Amino acid sequence: MNDLTFKDRPQLKKLLEDLAMLFAVRYEKKPTDEDFKLLQIADARIVEHLEAWKYMRRQQQLRSHHHINHLLTASIQDPTCWPGDDHAKQRTLVHPQEDGKRKVTKSGWAISDRPLKKLKPKA
Known part of the structure; x- marks a missing residue:
């Protein structure tokens, strides 16, 4: 460090x-x-x-x-x-049952502005 x-x-x-x-x-x-x-x-x-x-x-x-x-x-x-423009940004949480396409975090919530990954079809 x-x-x-x-x-x-x-x-x-x-x-x-x-x-x-x-x-x-x-x-x-x-x-x-x-x-x-x-x-x-x-x-x-x-x-x-x-x-x-x-x-x-x-x-x-x-x-x-x-x-x-x-x-x-x-x-x-x-x-x-601290810089004057160092501020928090509002993020919206989406419950996984409402949006099954998003990757679920360990906490059980998905962040709505996270880009979606294309799911690979199961072989």
Whole structure:
């Protein structure tokens, strides 16, 4: 992600980096028992620099909707960090029973402005 840039959206890169760091803890190797023992006897001034503490903190943050909400809120608070014409577009959802020709998404809904693919006849 070092080379990743977003024109007119400086906060987006930071948000993606923060989310990547948060979710990466699921795939990292858990600190050893020795690391956790060291955490228990460590001086309070150095605890936040220990790997076991960082691991536990990120695991806790991952379970918290408040932390993820904070990351998202912090990234959009400053309107000057986003282009003025960056707006949402209305999309119409069509229930699959109403339109059987559209590819159904995992949620069970199809997006109406999605181009239709021609179905190949079954051989």
